Amino acid sequence: MPVRATETEAGEASPGDDVEGPALPVNELFYSLQGEGKLAGVPTVFVRTSGCNLRCWFCDSYHTSWEPTHDWLAVEDVVEEVASHDDAEHVVLTGGEPFVHDASVDLLERLDARGYHTTVETNGTIFRDAPVDLASVSPKLASSTPTPERDPKGEGEWAEKHESRRLDVDTLAELVETYETQLKFVVTGREDLDEIDDLVARVRETADATVANDDVLLMPEGATRESLDENRETVARLAMEYGYRYTPRLHVDLWNDAPGT
Ligand SMILES: C[S@@+](CC[C@H](N)C(=O)[O-])C[C@H]1O[C@@H](n2cnc3c(N)ncnc32)[C@H](O)[C@@H]1O
Ligand SMILES: Nc1nc2[nH]cc(C(=O)O)c2c(=O)[nH]1
Ligand code: SF4
Numbered sequence: 327m328p329v330r331a332t333e334t335e336a337g338e339a340s341p342g343d344d345v346e347g348p349a350l351p352v353n354e355l356f357y358s359l360q361g362e363g364k365l366a367g368v369p370t371v372f373v374r375t376s377g378c379n380l381r382c383w384f385c386d387s388y389h390t391s392w393e394p395t396h397d398w399l400a401v402e403d404v405v406e407e408v409a410s411h412d413d414a415e416h417v418v419l420t421g422g423e424p425f426v427h428d429a430s431v432d433l434l435e436r437l438d439a440r441g442y443h444t445t446v447e448t449n450g451t452i453f454r455d456a457p458v459d460l461a462s463v464s465p466k467l468a469s470s471t472p473t474p475e476r477d478p479k480g481e482g483e484w485a486e487k488h489e490s491r492r493l494d495v496d497t498l499a500e501l502v503e504t505y506e507t508q509l510k511f512v513v514t515g516r517e518d519l520d521e522i523d524d525l526v527a528r529v530r531e532t533a534d535a536t537v538a539n540d541d542v543l544l545m546p547e548g549a550t551r552e553s554l555d556e557n558r559e560t561v562a563r564l565a566m567e568y569g570y571r572y573t574p575r576l577h578v579d580l581w582n583d584a585p586g587t
C-alpha cells in the first residue's frame with residue numbers, strides 16, 4: 327500500500343478531501359497469527375495505525391512512531407479490507423498507538439457490528455470507550471525510555487516527554503475495570519521486575535477489579551530472532567520465579583522481522 331510521511335508528532339495530520347467520513351492513518355493491514363498474549367496462535371487480521379504519543383527505543387514498528395508513514399483510509403474501506411480475509415474471526419487494532427485516533431472507536435464499532443472479536447494493542451496511557459473484547463495493554467517501563475545512548479534516531483530529545491507520559495495508573499485502572507485485560511510487559515532483564523511488581527500492586531489498589539497473576543504477561547524484548555534468542559530464556563525463568571505468565575513472540579519465531587507478519 328502506498329504511504330506518505332506524517333507531519334506531526336503523534337501522526338494525527340488530517341486526511342485529504344478525497345476521503346469521506348471517519349478515517350484512519352493506516353501503516354499496514356495484514357492477515358497473520360496473533361503472535362503475542364493469551365490469544366497467541368489465533369488467525370487474525372491486523373490493522374496497524376500510524377502515530378504514537380510515546381517513543382520506546384526498542385519499538386518494533388518504527389514507521390508508526392519514530393518515522394511514521396501511512397495512507398489515510400476511510401473506516402468503511404478498512405472494514406471491507408478486513409472482511410476480504412474470509413476465514414478471520416479476530417481483528418487486532420494496533421499501531422503506533424491506536425487510541426490517539428478518535429476514528430479507532432468508529433472502526434471498533436463497525437467491526438463489533440459485524441461480529442468480530444476485537445483486540446486492541448495499547449500502551450495504556452489513553453482510555454477510549456469502545457467495543458473491545460480484549461484490551462492488550464502494554465505499560466511502558468523505565469527501560470523503554472530513549473536515552474541518548476539508546477535513541478534510534480536522535481540524541482535523546484524524546485527522553486523527557488516519553489518519561490513523563492509513559493505511565494498513568496488511573497488510566498490503567500480504568501482499562502482494567504472496563505475491559506477484559508491482559509497486562510503485557512516488554513522485559514529487557516531482571517532489573518524490570520521490581521517496577522512490574524510495584525505497578526501491578528498500584529493498579530490492584532486503584533482498580534475496582536481483579537488483576538490475577540495470569541493476567542500479567544512477561545514478553546521478552548526482541549524485534550528479531552537474534553535478540554529474542556538472547557532474552558527469551560531469562561524472561562521465561564523470571565515468569566516462573568515471580569508467578570507471572572510468559573508470552574512468546576510467535577510471529578518473530580516464525581517470520582523474524584518481515585513486514586506484514
Ligand atoms: C508496536 S506496539 C503497538 C501498540 C501500543 N503502542 C503498545 O506499545 O502497546 C505492539 C506491541 O509490541 C510490543 N513491542 C514493541 N517493540 C517490541 C520489542 N522490541 N520487543 C518486544 N515487544 C515489543 C509493544 O509493547 C506492544 O505490546
Ligand atoms: N503476528 C503478530 N502478532 C502481533 N500481536 C501484536 C502485534 C502488534 O504489533 O501489536 C503483532 C504483530 O505485529 N504481528
Ligand atoms: S508505545 Fe508502542 S508504538 Fe509507541 S513507541 Fe512504544 S512500542 Fe512503539
Ligand SMILES: [Mg+2]
Nearest residue numbers: 386387420587
Ligand atoms: Mg508487532
